[in-house]
Amino acid sequence: MTRIVIVGGGTGGTVLANRLADTLAPDLKRGDVEVTLVNDGPDQVYKPTFLYVPFGEATVEEARHPIVDLVDRTVDFRVDRVTEIDTDEKRLSLQRDGALEYDYLVLATGANLAPEEVPGLVEGGHHFYGAAGAERLRDALAEFEAGHLVLSVIGVPHMCPAAPVEFVLMADQWLRERGRREDVEITYTYPIQRIHGLAPVAEWAQPLFDERGIEAETFFNPESVDPDERVIETMEGTELAYDLLVAIPPHSGSPLVEAAGLGDGGWVAVDNRTLEAAHADGVYAIGDVADVPTSKAGSVAHYQAGAVADRLASQVRGQVPTAEYDGKTMCFVESGTDEAAFIEFSYERQPEPRDPNQYVHWGKLAYNEAYWLTARGLL
Amino acid sequence: MSESISPDVTVDSRGAACPGPLMDLIGKIKKADAGTVFELQTNDSSSSHDVPEWVEKAGHELLDVVEHGDEEYWSIFVETRE
Known part of the structure; x- marks a missing residue:
């Protein structure tokens, strides 16, 4: 059986878990593969909501959702804290529940404020x-x-x-x-x-x-x-x-990453396109913790999760993985309280912002409401 | 001149687009003592102009900018001042 462990239940972690549950559904059913998601709390926090809180346009409660409601039931979701990553033995130490062994590890631990x-x-x-x-x-x-x-x-x-x-x-x-x-x-x-x-x-x-x-x-x-x-x-x-x-x-990355020798400052050194860790086998990083030359944004984690899900599915089936992340990033940019613009770019393509308008502003607000569908892997 | 410069710290920012290289350097200089010599390696052409501009504004000393034409990157040597 192939064991895939995802650490971090933010955008990247939940999108990845759900994509794997979908792509590998027959393999999961047969018991050929197991997907475990570990997060240090029961909830996911959608941080873009916080921009609106100072202006009284959103509450902090709106930014929070139980992860158990977001991930597919075939994913083994555990609330625990990883205390050590041993990439030689392919084992994680957990604060509450002993250790967890993996064949493939995906780090999606995000960024911390410092x-x-x-x-x-x-x-x-x-x-x-x-x-x-x-x-x-x-x-x-x-x-x-x-x-x-x-x-x-x-x-x-x-x-x-x-x-x-x-x-x-x-x-x-x-x-x-x-x-x-x-x-x-x-x-x-x-x-x-x-x-x-x-x-x-x-x-x-x-x-x-x-x-x-x-x-x-x-x-x-x-x-x-x-x-x-x-x-x-x-x-x-x-x-x-x-x-x-x-x-x-x-901002700082994860002390776990630094301690495991996976990258300076707690950011995982990865190949920009395959997202495979530079200093360990069978390890990927997605989202804010991955040290790639693009923005630290939810859309990045989302697209990276898609690429890594495809790569892992290939690896589980003994195929050569070919999916890659091309640096795609997408952002809505508010220009006031009633208009916004939209930008999209990648490693090879610079953004081309247009004049802001009210429709994009409404689009941003609508997306923030619909975000939990993204976390579920539906949007 | 660069032949005689032996940096205390080498910051390899090749592959990072602007402002990555400059921010990489600023991050390292923030934590360094005066008199530390840095080599910033970058293949981003705008950084080869932007970094010297910041170094002057921040009061550090630009020792040299060396273009490695064959390998398509620049080495920017900076010594920190108080």
Whole structure:
């Protein structure tokens, strides 16, 4: 019997589990293959929802769904925490239930926030990348009548690459709608020489920033935050005072990955197309934890899961796997509270953002509602 | 000149498109002491201009940019300053 173990029940993990359950249905029925999904909690958290929480347009409860309702019944779903990966013995140590042996392992453990890497950021900054942070920011924004709102992109790469641009454009309109915009200055900062890593997105967003009076600081890499004086200090030697700081914190991969020698910083070193780990046999990585030169986004995890499901199905059947991931990434980009644009790109193809419109905005909201169908492998 | 530069840290960003190489370097420099010599290897042509621009703005020293024509990548040598 071939044992496939998936670690991580986010978008990548559940889409993969369901694709395998579908593709390998006869093999599962015969008992020739077993698919196990391990997650350190019972729920999946759909993080794109958190962007809307500070503006009162979504609740953190909407971002959460029991995994047991999302995965096919032929998948062995376990709530446990992996404490060690032994790629020589092909064995995982579990916190509650001993060990788990595998023939093929897929790591889909996501990315973690590491705001503590920047002194003062935990005390001085807000973020919208988790439930507690998004709710705290909602409360701070509700009371923010006047002053300097700074959105600082500190960690790159970070999850949902469009979100920082979306946040300031949404904040601009949200504040205008409440008659507060004239009393609030908005500044957006980015580490490199333009306002987004993807040049076409930077060229798309810059005129919107100019029209709406959103200031941009580039080559801006915060080294520390003084939460008492409310000042950001950068590696470039500049300082920026703020009244409300919303940061995209540094991200880190999985300590398990680092300890297993699978990649630096906890990101799994993989072949960009096959997604096979560079430093171990029978190991794949998908989603945010895979170190590939594209965005850390749910759509990436989704498409990667499809490619890895096909590769695993071939391997289980003794065939040579030929499916590959081509870098496909898809994002909706909000340009305010009632319009959005859409981008799609890959390793070989740059995005071509179009003018935002209300239909794409509705499309994004509809997709967020329908997302749980994606996790089930249906959409 | 590069023949005489022996980097303390080599950052291999070949295969990563902009801003990957620059962010890779910034991430490493953040955690380094002054006086550390880095070699950033990149095959992204825009990085060969963008990285020196950031190095100047951040007050570090650009030691050399070497183009390896036969292997189609650049080595950008940087020494960190306080």
